[in-house]
Amino acid sequence: xxxxxxxxxxxxxxxxxxxxxxxxxxxxxxxxxxxxxxxxxxxxxxxxxxxxxxxxxxxxxxxxxxxxxxxxxxxxxxxxxxxxxxxxxxxxxxxxxxxxxxxxxxxxxxxxxxxxxxxxxxxxxxxxxxxxxxxxxxxxxxxxxxxxxxxxxxxxxxxxxxxxxxxxxxxxxxxxxxxxxxxxxxxxxxxxxxxxxxxxxxxxxxxxxxxxxxxxxxxxxxxxxxxxxxxxxxxxxxxxxxxxxxxxxxxxxxxxxxxxxxxxxxxxxxxxxxxxxxxxxxxxxxxxxxxxxxxxxxxxxxxxxxxxxxxxxxxxxxxxxxxxxxxxxxxxxxxxx
Amino acid sequence: xxxxxxxxxxxxxxxxxxxxxxxxxxxxxxxxxxxxxxxxxxxxxxxxxxxxxxxxxxxxxxxxxxxxxxxxxxxxxxxxxxxxxxxxxxxxxxxxxxxxxxxxxxxxxxxxxxxxxxxxxxxxxxxxxxxxxxxxxxxxxxxxxxxxxxxxxxxxxxxxxxxxxxxxxxxxxxxxxxxxxxxxxxxxxxxxxxxxxxxxxxxxxxxxxxxxxxxxxxxxxxxxxxxxxxxxxxxxxxxxxxxxxxxxxxxxxxxxxxxxxxxxxxxxxxxxxxxxxxxxxxxxxxxxxxxxxxxxxxxxxxxxx
Amino acid sequence: xxxxxxxxxxxxxxxxxxxxxxxxxxxxxxxxxxxxxxxxxxxxxxxxxxxxxxxxxxxxxxxxxxxxxxxxxxxxxxxxxxxxxxxxxxxxxxxxxxxxxxxxxxxxxxxxxxxxxxxxxxxxxxxxxxxxxxxxxxxxxxxxxxxxxxxxxxxxxxxxxxxxxxxxxxxxxxxxxxxxxxxxxxxxxxxxxxxxxxxxxxxxxxxxxxxxxxxxxxxxxxxxxxxxxxxxxxxxxxxxxxxxxxxxxxxxxxxxxxxxxxxxxxxxxxxxxxxxxxxxxxxxxxxxxxxxxxxxxxxxxxxxxxxxxxxxxxxxxxxxxxxxxxxxxxxxxx
Numbered sequence: 001x002x003x004x005x006x007x008x009x010x011x012x013x014x015x016x017x018x019x020x021x022x023x024x025x026x027x028x029x030x031x032x033x034x035x036x037x038x039x040x041x042x043x044x045x046x047x048x049x050x051x052x053x054x055x056x057x058x059x060x061x062x063x064x065x066x067x068x069x070x071x072x073x074x075x076x077x078x079x080x081x082x083x084x085x086x087x088x089x090x091x092x093x094x095x096x097x098x099x100x101x102x103x104x105x106x107x108x109x110x111x112x113x114x115x116x117x118x119x120x121x122x123x124x125x126x127x128x129x130x131x132x133x134x135x136x137x138x139x140x141x142x143x144x145x146x147x148x149x150x151x152x153x154x155x156x157x158x159x160x161x162x163x164x165x166x167x168x169x170x171x172x173x174x175x176x177x178x179x180x181x182x183x184x185x186x187x188x189x190x191x192x193x194x195x196x197x198x199x200x201x202x203x204x205x206x207x208x209x210x211x212x213x214x215x216x217x218x219x220x221x222x223x224x225x226x227x228x229x230x231x232x233x234x235x236x237x238x239x240x241x242x243x244x245x246x247x248x249x250x251x252x253x254x255x256x257x258x259x260x261x262x263x264x265x266x267x268x269x270x271x272x273x274x275x276x277x278x279x280x281x282x283x284x285x286x287x288x289x290x291x292x293x294x295x296x297x298x299x300x301x302x303x304x305x306x307x308x309x310x311x312x313x314x315x316x317x318x319x320x321x322x323x324x325x326x327x328x329x330x331x332x333x334x335x336x337x
Numbered sequence: 338x339x340x341x342x343x344x345x346x347x348x349x350x351x352x353x354x355x356x357x358x359x360x361x362x363x364x365x366x367x368x369x370x371x372x373x374x375x376x377x378x379x380x381x382x383x384x385x386x387x388x389x390x391x392x393x394x395x396x397x398x399x400x401x402x403x404x405x406x407x408x409x410x411x412x413x414x415x416x417x418x419x420x421x422x423x424x425x426x427x428x429x430x431x432x433x434x435x436x437x438x439x440x441x442x443x444x445x446x447x448x449x450x451x452x453x454x455x456x457x458x459x460x461x462x463x464x465x466x467x468x469x470x471x472x473x474x475x476x477x478x479x480x481x482x483x484x485x486x487x488x489x490x491x492x493x494x495x496x497x498x499x500x501x502x503x504x505x506x507x508x509x510x511x512x513x514x515x516x517x518x519x520x521x522x523x524x525x526x527x528x529x530x531x532x533x534x535x536x537x538x539x540x541x542x543x544x545x546x547x548x549x550x551x552x553x554x555x556x557x558x559x560x561x562x563x564x565x566x567x568x569x570x571x572x573x574x575x576x577x578x579x580x581x582x583x584x585x586x587x588x589x590x591x592x593x594x595x596x597x598x599x600x601x602x603x604x605x606x607x608x609x610x611x612x613x614x615x616x617x618x619x620x621x622x623x624x625x626x627x628x629x630x631x632x633x634x635x636x637x638x639x640x641x642x
Numbered sequence: 643x644x645x646x647x648x649x650x651x652x653x654x655x656x657x658x659x660x661x662x663x664x665x666x667x668x669x670x671x672x673x674x675x676x677x678x679x680x681x682x683x684x685x686x687x688x689x690x691x692x693x694x695x696x697x698x699x700x701x702x703x704x705x706x707x708x709x710x711x712x713x714x715x716x717x718x719x720x721x722x723x724x725x726x727x728x729x730x731x732x733x734x735x736x737x738x739x740x741x742x743x744x745x746x747x748x749x750x751x752x753x754x755x756x757x758x759x760x761x762x763x764x765x766x767x768x769x770x771x772x773x774x775x776x777x778x779x780x781x782x783x784x785x786x787x788x789x790x791x792x793x794x795x796x797x798x799x800x801x802x803x804x805x806x807x808x809x810x811x812x813x814x815x816x817x818x819x820x821x822x823x824x825x826x827x828x829x830x831x832x833x834x835x836x837x838x839x840x841x842x843x844x845x846x847x848x849x850x851x852x853x854x855x856x857x858x859x860x861x862x863x864x865x866x867x868x869x870x871x872x873x874x875x876x877x878x879x880x881x882x883x884x885x886x887x888x889x890x891x892x893x894x895x896x897x898x899x900x901x902x903x904x905x906x907x908x909x910x911x912x913x914x915x916x917x918x919x920x921x922x923x924x925x926x927x928x929x930x931x932x933x934x935x936x937x938x939x940x941x942x943x944x945x946x947x948x949x950x951x952x953x954x955x956x957x958x959x960x961x962x963x964x965x966x967x968x969x970x971x972x973x974x975x976x
Contacts, residue, residue, distance in 0.1 A: 064546065066542065066545055066546065094548050094549075094550070095548065096548070097545065097546055097547065097548035098546060098547035098548030098549075099548055102546070102547075103546040105539055105542060105543055105546070106539075107539060110538070110539040110540060111539055111540055111543045112540055112543070113540045113544070113558050113562065114540075114562070114636070114637070114638060115558075115561050115562060115635065115636060115637060116558070124544070124547055124549055125547045125548060125549075128547070128548055128549055128550065128553075129548060160637040160638070160641070162637070162638045162641070163641065173543070176543075176547060177546075
């Protein structure tokens with residue numbers, strides 16, 4: 001995109017995004033995203049971390065405005081290269097999808113139409129957005145398949161999804177995503193049971209894609225380890241809000257929000273090796289209780305019912321986002337400083 | 338694809354062989370035909386003579402072999418009622434049934450699929466609800482009732498169409514539409530639900546992510562996937578049409594195979610019944626074979642397996 | 643820990659499960675044998691946890707199914723408490739099934755949605771023993787308390803519970819017959835991070851309280867490292883390496899184990915280490931590679947790997963691995 005912004009310029013700015021899902025004919029309002037703001041610079045990698053129901057996936061779908069049934073964006077802006085995607089006409093937004101903003105969905109095994117050849121499915125964005133066709137298109141697709149590390153791309157072009165392994169399909173989906181040279185790639189982390197080797201390959205792929213094209217990356221994940229491995233900046237989400245935003249190193253070394261601290265402490269198996277099974281009575285630190293019901297959020301801080309630091313104020317008043325340092329903030333009345 | 342084709346073909350031939358056996362056994366179990374062929378006053382000698390003429394005194398397995406042999410040579414015997422070769426009797430009737438069936442099937446498939454897509458695309462709207470209500474009504478009203486009401490309204494009161502018989506295209510309209518109601522409703526409902534399911538699939542979401550036009554997503558990708566169960570059901574419904582045809586042909590005095598079967602059962606014209614059943618079975622097996630081939634064309638997963 | 647007595651509770655020897663790929667009636671398919679589990683040996687002591695890791699298709703789930711007697715092995719031996727399980731029928735088999743219970747991955751599909759929780763938890767008991775309604779109610783209440791569920795909620799349905807609570811229900815059901823061994827097949831994979839630790843702690847508490855033995859199957863190496871005394875690493879139906887958890891985690895000797903554990907996510911941005919990348923997909927168990935099964939993806943492959951099956955090498959601390967690299971005469975070319 002021939003914008004005037006510099007390499008370090010802001011690519012995406014989300015301001016006070018609010019999204020709700022109206023279920024049961026509007027009787028149940030699930031408040032999925034509640035006033036989320038963040039900024040992503042060109043070429044950077046942002047991790048959005050949260051458990052199920054934290055609003056991390058809904059945030060990524062809101063950016064592309066691919067909302068589930070009954071969902072509505074109630075407020076806020078999504079500024080991509082200065083244009084507000086929330087108020088953009090559907091036609092114009094469609095021209096952004098796949099061309100300037102690409103996305104990789106959770107499960108590569110079901111992300112491709114089983115009835116069409118994989119080559120054709122990688123070709124579709126090029127056909128749609130750049131009007132390519134014929135031999136030039138075919139050559140470009142084969143080039144892309146080779147670029148994402150698929151051996152013998154000419155013969156793979158004509159295969160169907162069911163003839164390929166999960167790792168291969170992941171690469172095909174990656175090739176389709178970067179085909180038009182997008183500035184932003186949103187990667188929804190696979191949540192289904194996954195082999196560590198396949199997961200590592202997936203993260204390698206994301207890294208390769210980024211290095212190849214210099215795109216900015218948003219990784220949606222439940223695992224802080226993914227953030228440690230891949231991200232420059234991290235947003236920890238809880239109940240549709242940003243509990244904490246920080247550069248990755250700051251987040252691991254000086255977490256300010258009690259939820260972030262608790263999450264870091266629950267990571268199993270990442271203690272010193274000699275700790276393992278030395279003490280049979282040793283137990284993993286836990287976060288007691290359950291995440292809140294998004295259709296009946298408490299008035300104060302949503303984490304208050306599970307928070308060891310919570311007092312009366314936390315239970316009645318929503319904490320504001322407190323800036324702790326450059327690029328580091330936490331939504332907490334009593335952040336660790 | 339070739340080995341897939343051969344595999345299906347072998348299965349079809351084995352099934353046809355099984356059917357000849359079943360038809361043969363069923364005919365032997367339905368009572369002693371000889372008594373329906375001779376006068377009530379006939380003596381034992383006359384009965385025995387008739388039995389010998391029809392080879393019914395031979396062992397059963399020999400009878401079966403000679404039956405299969407005749408069938409293989411295209412000799413289906415003579416109709417007892419019409420005193421003509423069964424092949425001739427059935428051939429002229431089957432044309433009429435094919436005409437009626439194909440007309441009804443064309444209406445059912447084209448209307449059923451279009452309405453199903455329309456309902457799915459406008460999910461929850463007035464159109465969707467109207468289409469679904471209509472489908473439930475169409476599936477719960479019996480053929481004979483729809484037929485009689487149609488005759489009453491369009492032939493007797495409005496006088497737009499002839500009440501019964503065959504000959505002109507006007508004769509075809511009411512029986513074909515009556516016969517089409519049930520399969521149309523069934524096809525519409527499965528198209529709707531299959532389309533809805535497909536439109537919710539992850540790969541459709543990924544097509545949207547890629548920025549494809551909605552028309553491409555619906556017509557190129559979603560529809561082809563959604564048609565897989567529709568093809569399966571359409572095959573079954575075409576088979577069911579034959580059952581419906583028996584009633585519709587009777588209501589509209591349409592001189593087809595269904596009508597012939599009813600007459601033949603009443604008069605115990607067993608060569609005709611036996612051949613008619615075999616005919617219908619072969620037709621259904623051929624149909625299943627064709628449906629399988631269509632599956633292979635649509636779905637590479639079946640083709641390459 | 644006083645309930646723990648020495649000696650293996652479960653001993654598995656050269657366990658084998660081959661599926662005959664039958665020739666189809668009409669199509670010319672390759673007749674062959676899928677070697678899903680091919681000569682697996684391990685032991686689970688009383689009160690200890692053995693972890694089974696490996697990529698999907700390595701045979702760890704088939705091994706679990708064989709242990710649960712959901713399928714019959716085609717070879718090898720399973721001994722439970724010194725008794726052969728393979729030929730067990732009638733009361734002996736029922737006794738074994740009482741002693742060995744399972745908890746599966748998905749707490750959403752493993753509980754019958756139309757049954758009340760009391761019915762789900764009590765079913766193994768009411769199906770196995772003549773017991774009065776009052777006794778059953780008391781037993782269900784007791785086991786619910788044990789796993790941290792409120793017995794007051796016994797009359798509710800599974801959908802009224804969260805994922806973590808449902809897994810507690812599944813654990814309660816597996817405990818009601820007072821088994822001695824639990825087969826845990828991905829017990830926390832479907833749960834959120836904050837709930838995962840609660841369930842793992844519960845499992846540790848139960849092990850200590852009842853002296854239970856666990857066979858834990860998981861793709862999550864962190865969970866395995868946290869929970870297990872011993873770890874067995876499987877590849878294509880065979881055990882590549884087995885030994886005490888600390889040995890396998892800190893001192894893996896088989897290239898596959900090294901690659902697998904190097905794929906773990908770091909606990910800190912500074913912990914991002916060089917990863918050993920495996921190329922290619924797992925070969926088909928229908929036609930496994932000759933010699934060492936891992937050789938097609940091994941970064942340190944040698945000519946001998948295609949020719950000879952690597953023998954089991956006994957390393958210090960009860961650590962076993964099957965790799966030619968560990969055999970000095972081979973490495974030095976003697």
